[in-house]
Amino acid sequence: MNKYKYIVISVLVALSQASCSPNVEGSFEKESNYSGSLSLSGAFALYPLAILWSEDFKEIYPNVRFNISAGGAGKGIADVLTDMVDIGLVSRDLHPQELANGAFPIVVAKDAVIPTINSQHPNIDLILKRGLSQDELQNIFIHAKYKTWKDIDTRFVDSPIQVYVRSDAAGAAETWAKFFKANQEDLIGVGIFGDPGLAQVVKDDPLAIGFNNLNYVFDLNSKLAAAGIRALPIDLNANGVLDKNEDFYQNLDSLTNAIAKNQYPSPPARELLFVVRKNASSKLIKTFLTFILQKQAQKQLLANGYVPLDEKHIQESLNRIQHENNTSIQR
Secondary structure, eight states, X not given: OOTTSOOOOOHHHHTOGGGOOOOEEEEEEETTEEEEEEEEEEOTTTHHHHHHHXXXXXXXXXXXXXXXXXXXXXXXXXXXXXXXXXEEEEOSOOOHHHHHTXXXXXXXXXXXXXXXXXXXOTTHXXXXXXXXXXXXXXXXXXSOOOOBHHHHOTTSOSSBOEEEEESSOOHHHHHHHHTTTOOGGGOOSEEEOHHHHHHHHHHHOTTEEEEEEGXXXXXXXXXXXXXXXXXXXXXXXXXXSOOGGGOOOSSHHHHHHHHHTTOSOTTTEEEEEEEEETTXXXXXXXXXXXXXXXXXXXXXXXGGTOBOOOXXXXXXXXXXXXXXXXXXXXX
């Protein structure tokens, strides 16, 4: 299988939080090579991308070792600010206090959080044609106004809505809540740890509704929805039907194209961040960050369920790396 295709992620990986090692300084082994190690932890959304880019980087610098774990965006930002890892993987906007504490974000890609339902929902065909509006979703996830599917639409089954949310401090959950001008703590539902876990409970429950990052909903080989789960369309103009300009959920390519063209709302579309500590980046960290913003690295994003940065945003990120490097401690 092509190494840029889907990477199966076990929830057990997320539990290996203790495996994150403190920073190890990078050094030149020869004029054009590095030795040393880089540690990364954080968002499930960015974990596959970190693995992908680390493998490519090692093809050029084989003596660099990587230690990468997934445990949620909250863990990633905490780990990098406490010097537990070199890079935090963060799939949400940074909080002012995090920036004040020295977090230095670099935008590396884009993706989106999407609402999800079970593919065997009794009203799956109608829901895919109708979608749910922002207000209807808010009345499910924030206000818990709707108790049964029939409360939303009299054509829906008269059965309880089984709402699932994230139990961990997650960029996906915070971004989804931000769609309703709320916080993760405001989301109401059964808490499930991690993206893989949330996707699985939706697959297991025909009456479920949840939310996930793109690459946990679509099969990266076929580009179609993964078995047991479907993207739930958002009825953007709330007219009770999915209009042509709202209907881009058929496959991964059509949805990432909609995100790139800003047809899918933001939030829950979002920027994905690699976060370092301000004034603490080594030459090895800078080289890796610069590497992942090159055209070859960015080209791989669409095939893996992400949206690449345009030239303007790539240059902005490269400028930030250079600025941070000019004021950082060189190791």
